[in-house]
Amino acid sequence: MPEHTLLELADVHTFYGVIEALKGISMEVRAGEVVTLIGSNGAGKSTTLMTISGVERPRAGTITFNERRIEKVNPDKVVKLGISQAPEGRRVFPELTVLENLEMGAYPRRDGRREQQKDIAWVFSLFPVLKERRKQEGGTLSGGEQQMLTIGRALMARPKLLLLDEPSLGLAPFLVETIFRTIEQINKEGTTLLLVEQNALMALNLADRAYVLETGQITLSGPARELLQDPRVKEAYLGG
Ligand SMILES: Nc1ncnc2c1ncn2[C@@H]1O[C@H](COP(=O)(O)OP(=O)(O)OP(=O)(O)O)[C@@H](O)[C@H]1O
Ligand SMILES: [Mg+2]
DSSP states (O other): OOOSEEEEEEEEEEEETTEEEEEEEEEEEETTOEEEEEOOTTSSHHHHHHHHTTSSOOSEEEEEETTEEOTTOOHHHHHHHTEEEEOSSOOOOTTSBHHHHHHHHTTTOOSOHHHHHHHHHHHHHHOHHHHHTTTSBGGGSOHHHHHHHHHHHHHTTOOSEEEEEOTTTTOOHHHHHHHHHHHHHHHHTTOEEEEEESOHHHHHHHOSEEEEEETTEEEEEEEHHHHHHOHHHHHHHSOO
16 A cells, blocks of 8 residues: 655645746655546646656745655756656657667666666567567657657656656547556556546546646545545536
């Protein structure tokens, strides 16, 4: 069972110019958990992940990871501390091969090539299609394959906490199933997950706990199982 708090956000405010995208968010992720953040378009889900990974800097509030304050830490350093993000959309290096994309993901690590080879094998076991296409350029992969490569590359940093932004976006239903099963496997193999999803049903079925974000504020939170039954969640996110 999940134990200690790995990540904690306390009253986090993030702005884009004068727009307050996060209006005082507090949440936590415990070691071993899958936590999901659900909400409509523009609610602030990606902003939350970007703020955790150091890409956006909060104007107020604190973020604590492994008992260390990180709200002013640069993105590179955040990765080194053990948080990596698979961003929304398919952000692969289009001119690099699948293998080279994965090798790029290992840049924050100082261990040797052998360890990296082991992890490439691990990523290939999670996403067998990437192995078949290891010499193909990233930009020529299908959308779903690029999505897998984005996740695989984030895993190459061997994060303690993996931030996933809409991993199922735009995928055919059978691929959505595959992605969710793989996410579950990644968690079982020891990586803590914070998952942003529009597919609230799948996300709530997978997660231990969940937060609902509405226009920059958390309006509901609790065990994912309970939120699945919550009439407000059913109405707004599960199609009534
Ligand atoms: N770079 C930016 N500059 C200005 N405003 C931004 C920027 N990025 C996001 N916003 C605004 O901040 C708010 C939150 O956006 P965010 O991308 O976090 O939403 P989201 O919940 O991830 O939405 P979606 O489900 O559509 O991905 C939105 O109103 C958006 O227009
Ligand atoms: Mg988003």
